[in-house]
Amino acid sequence: MATSLASGAGANRGAQVNVNSSDVPLRVLIIDDDPERIKLVEEGLAANAVVHTASRTHGRLLLDMISRIGPDVIIMDCNSPDRDTIESLRLVARSNPKPIVMFVEEEGGDRMQDAIDAGVSAYVIDGLMPRRVRPLIDTAIARFRHMDGLRSELQKTKDDLAARKVIERAKGLLMQHHGMTEDQAFSSMRKMSQQQGKPIKDVASNVITILEMLANKAGELPE
Amino acid sequence: MTAQTLNIGFAPLTDCASLVVARERGIFAQNGLDVSLRRFVSWAAMRDALGSGVIDAAHMLSPMVVASAARLGPFPGDFTTAFTMNLNGNAITVSNALHEEMQQRAPDLMEELPLTARALKRVIQQRQAKGGAPLTLAHVYPQSMHSYELRFWLAEAGIDPDRDLNLVVVPPSLTVDALSTGHIDGYCVGEPWNSAAVVGGLGRTLITSGEIWSNGPEKVLAVRKSWASDHHDTHLALIASLSEASKWLDDVANRQTAARMIAAPEYVNTAYDEIVSSLTGVGVQTGGHLRLKMPDFNVFHRYAANFPWRSHAKWILSQMVRWGEVPETVDVESVAENAFRPDIYCEAVKALDVACPVSDQKVEGAHQHAWLMETQSQPIACSADRFLDGKPFDPARFSDYVSGFDIRRGEDRLGESDRSQVADLGK
Numbered sequence: 001m002a003t004s005l006a007s008g009a010g011a012n013r014g015a016q017v018n019v020n021s022s023d024v025p026l027r028v029l030i031i032d033d034d035p036e037r038i039k040l041v042e043e044g045l046a047a048n049a050v051v052h053t054a055s056r057t058h059g060r061l062l063l064d065m066i067s068r069i070g071p072d073v074i075i076m077d078c079n080s081p082d083r084d085t086i087e088s089l090r091l092v093a094r095s096n097p098k099p100i101v102m103f104v105e106e107e108g109g110d111r112m113q114d115a116i117d118a119g120v121s122a123y124v125i126d127g128l129m130p131r132r133v134r135p136l137i138d139t140a141i142a143r144f145r146h147m148d149g150l151r152s153e154l155q156k157t158k159d160d161l162a163a164r165k166v167i168e169r170a171k172g173l174l175m176q177h178h179g180m181t182e183d184q185a186f187s188s189m190r191k192m193s194q195q196q197g198k199p200i201k202d203v204a205s206n207v208i209t210i211l212e213m214l215a216n217k218a219g220e221l222p223e
Numbered sequence: 224m225t226a227q228t229l230n231i232g233f234a235p236l237t238d239c240a241s242l243v244v245a246r247e248r249g250i251f252a253q254n255g256l257d258v259s260l261r262r263f264v265s266w267a268a269m270r271d272a273l274g275s276g277v278i279d280a281a282h283m284l285s286p287m288v289v290a291s292a293a294r295l296g297p298f299p300g301d302f303t304t305a306f307t308m309n310l311n312g313n314a315i316t317v318s319n320a321l322h323e324e325m326q327q328r329a330p331d332l333m334e335e336l337p338l339t340a341r342a343l344k345r346v347i348q349q350r351q352a353k354g355g356a357p358l359t360l361a362h363v364y365p366q367s368m369h370s371y372e373l374r375f376w377l378a379e380a381g382i383d384p385d386r387d388l389n390l391v392v393v394p395p396s397l398t399v400d401a402l403s404t405g406h407i408d409g410y411c412v413g414e415p416w417n418s419a420a421v422v423g424g425l426g427r428t429l430i431t432s433g434e435i436w437s438n439g440p441e442k443v444l445a446v447r448k449s450w451a452s453d454h455h456d457t458h459l460a461l462i463a464s465l466s467e468a469s470k471w472l473d474d475v476a477n478r479q480t481a482a483r484m485i486a487a488p489e490y491v492n493t494a495y496d497e498i499v500s501s502l503t504g505v506g507v508q509t510g511g512h513l514r515l516k517m518p519d520f521n522v523f524h525r526y527a528a529n530f531p532w533r534s535h536a537k538w539i540l541s542q543m544v545r546w547g548e549v550p551e552t553v554d555v556e557s558v559a560e561n562a563f564r565p566d567i568y569c570e571a572v573k574a575l576d577v578a579c580p581v582s583d584q585k586v587e588g589a590h591q592h593a594w595l596m597e598t599q600s601q602p603i604a605c606s607a608d609r610f611l612d613g614k615p616f617d618p619a620r621f622s623d624y625v626s627g628f629d630i631r632r633g634e635d636r637l638g639e640s641d642r643s644q645v646a647d648l649g650k
Contacts, residue, residue: 059393060359060406081394083265084364088392090296 025050028137029071031062031082037103037128041075044133058082063089071098073137078104099144101137103128163201170204173211226257227457232269233260233282235491236395237414237501238309238442241523242282243485245468254460262490264394266364273445274298279454280461282308283445286366289539292562293549295366303451304443305567306462307531308469310522311433312441312501313369314417315376317409318402321346321358322427337434337611340380347387361393361401361410371542372435373411378630379612385546385632402426413441414501414521415493422497433519436587437607438526440535451567462571469524470577478502519606526605527580527596529572531563534584534618541616544625547632555621559584578603588615 026049030038033055042051052069054062062085066074074086086100128136167189174185189207193200233239242260245251251258263269266284273281274297283304291302317325321343326333328349329342347358360377362369374384384390393401398416401407403425410416411432420426432439444465451458472481482499485491491498504518522528536559543549569579578598588610596603610616616624625631 058397059361059401060389060391063391078271079263079265079268081264081396083267084394085392087267088365 026073026137027069027071028052029054029066029069029074031055031057031074031076031080031086032103034077037077040128040130041133044128044130045137049134054082059085062086066098073099073101073141075101075137076103078102099140101140163199163204166201166208167204170207170211173208177211177215226252226255227460228257228259229280229457229461230259230261230278231280231282232263232272232278233490234266234269234395235262235264235493236442237485237491237498238312238521239282239490240472240481240485240502240521241308241465241468243490244472244481245464247484248468248471250464250468251461254464256457256460256464260490264396266367270298273447274301276447279446279450281445282442284364284367284369285440285443285535286368286371286539286543287364288443288445289536289543289558289562290366290548292536292558293540293543293553295543295549300561301447301449302445303448303562303564304445304531305451305458305564305571306444306465307440307529307535308442308444308465308523310438310440310526310528311431311519312521313372313411313413313432314428315373315409315411315430316402316417316420316426316428318405318407318426319424320405321408322429338430339611340377340382343377344380344382347382351387357388358408359389359391359406361391361398361407361412363395363398363412364392366543366548368432368439368441368539369411369413371539371546372432372439374546375542376411376430376435376611378628381630383630399423399425415491415497418500419493419497431517431520433517435611436538437609438519438522438528439538439608440532443531448561451564458567459571462568463575466524466529466572466575466577469529473522473524473528475503475518522606527578527603529568529577530580531565531568532580532584533559533563533565534587534616536563537584537618537621538587538616541621541625545628545631551622551625555618559618584618586615586617588613 026045028041028045028049028051030041030051030053032038032053038053038055045051052065052071054065057065058081062082066089076082076086089098167186170189171182171185174180174188175182178185180188189200189203192198193203196203231242233242242258246258246260261272261278263272266287269278269281269283270287272278273283283302285304285307288302288304290296291298291300294300324346325342328345332339332342332345335341343358349355350357360373362373364370370390373390377384377388382388391407393407393410395412395416398407398410398412399419402410402420403423409426409429417428421428432441444461446458471477479499479502482495482502486493486495486498501520504520537555540549540553540555540558544551544553563583565580565583572579578600580596580603581598585608587608590605590608592607594605594607596605614624614627
């Protein structure tokens with residue numbers, strides 16, 4: 001029996017499949033030493049895709065290959081010894097995370113979905129037919145972008161919130177130590193930010209450092 | 224009574240020994256367990272199999288359980304352990320070419336024992352001055368003792384592991400190949416892969432993990448937290464079996480028999496010659512010198528080795544914070560309590576003749592030499608727990624320890640997905 005959690009997951013979450021619109025060929029990297037499966041994926045992608053295969057490329061060479069070809073999607077077996085090398089990609093800030101389509105055996109089933117939800121950009125397929133390859137990959141990429149978008153949005157909200165706290169604190173210190181009004185404190189920091197070409201959050205944290213240092217010297221601890 | 228069927232995952236490395244011994248010597252069966260051992264060649268695959276219930280327990284890298292408790296990566300909060308399978312057991316090996324370069328640049332520093340990375344630092348400085356290509360060193364998984372030991376060793380000598388060289392993940396079984404073809408210059412792995420390079424004349428082992436942190440925890444028996452509460456008695460029987468197997472294994476007289484057992488095709492599938500020295504500790508080669516006796520290269524039972532110290536979990540967490548994988552605001556107590564369960568361990572070995580420490584933490588690095596730990600029953604003979612840099616780790620002063628390192632990372636080392644995942648920890 002074939003399981004294809006990827007399409008189910010995409011449909012459940014309303015991920016939009018619109019990656020097919022571009023005419024740029026899709027760059028696919030298959031890390032597999034099963035020639036049957038490689039053939040199957042190649043057949044399924046015959047048009048409009050460039051398929052690279054890595055069956056005897058491991059470790060550093062595999063990482064070099066990934067940065068050289070910049071695949072749009074990586075397809076691999078979940079039990080491949082190269083899994084851990086691919087896994088390490090996630091942890092390096094300078095490398096772009098990639099959508100990964102993974103061949104898994106039937107067992108594991110639904111709970112494998114947890115691994116996906118937890119951030120392994122994996123899409124589970126088994127008993128694949130050539131004509132299903134492209135839709136699966138498209139769904140995988142769409143879902144990956146959707147998750148990635150959610151993540152960056154969440155991160156941005158958090159960063160904004162943190163920045164606002166710093167700015168508020170700096171404003172308070174300026175008002176307390178320099179007798180400024182709230183508006184004056186803010187516009188003085190905005191001016192510094194423009195002059196120094198630094199984000200206002202960085203200016204604010206400098207202000208805090210300096211004013212706290214002065215206050216400590218003067219023997220009065222801030223707050 | 225029908226035996227309880229269990230599937231346990233293992234990696235083909237020397238330190239899966241207690242699982243193999245418990246099965247081959249019928250210890251599992253005596254404890255009412257029918258265990259199938261399933262081999263994995265990738266840690267991520269084993270993690271997914273454990274998380275998704277394909278296997279019930281796993282021979283897992285101790286930092287993987289801590290990572291789960293710290294909500295880093297997939298299956299956040301799902302894993303726990305109540306049994307440390309072994310202490311020490313890894314080593315750092317470099318290619319013959321790099322070893323020679325170190326000898327030439329710093330013959331004086333190469334005489335050190337244990338061998339620090341100061342000679343390597345000279346090589347790196349020289350290469351940087353000449354505009355040469357940076358060195359590439361490998362380990363086996365981002366959250367592994369191998370990674371933290373390698374980083375600790377490098378940083379102790381003033382080498383920044385993220386800036387002064389490339390660190391890559393290579394599957395253990397392919398490290399020797401990568402070394403011989405020159406694609407990597409060295410690695411930190413478990414056995415038999417250091418001995419394999421040395422025996423094959425392809426590289427030299429510089430230092431063992433026991434010299435970087437004496438008796439640090441290497442592999443643990445990981446289970447799902449939910450499984451541990453639903454199958455409490457089975458969990459206890461499993462721990463009791465492994466405790467007995469580990470005790471047998473720690474007897475020097477049994478190590479050669481054990482080496483033959485685990486070298487078999489269905490387990491590590493390697494030559495007896497490549498596995499035996501890591502088990503007997505005889506003829507382990509480090510720093511280019513042959514050390515005739517290194518009995519603690521792998522510790523399976525003595526020194527209260529199987530006790531999951533919460534201070535061990537906290538030290539691992541300290542390195543995750545140090546290298547920017549987990550934010551400084553992490554709840555250290557909660558991670559240690561969820562990751563390591565000494566209470567379950569003590570319950571499991573109560574009926575056996577195994578003493579339990581009375582506290583679940585200690586200051587790591589406070590003991591330079593062998594010492595005697597008092598318990599409620601008989602005292603336990605313990606060995607050193609020192610670090611290469613000589614600094615002790617007091618689990619009560621976690622933040623001070625982390626901020627005391629000159630070379631460390633902020634959260635900038637994390638990828639986008641992991642950063643947003645761990646951001647919730649700050650709350």
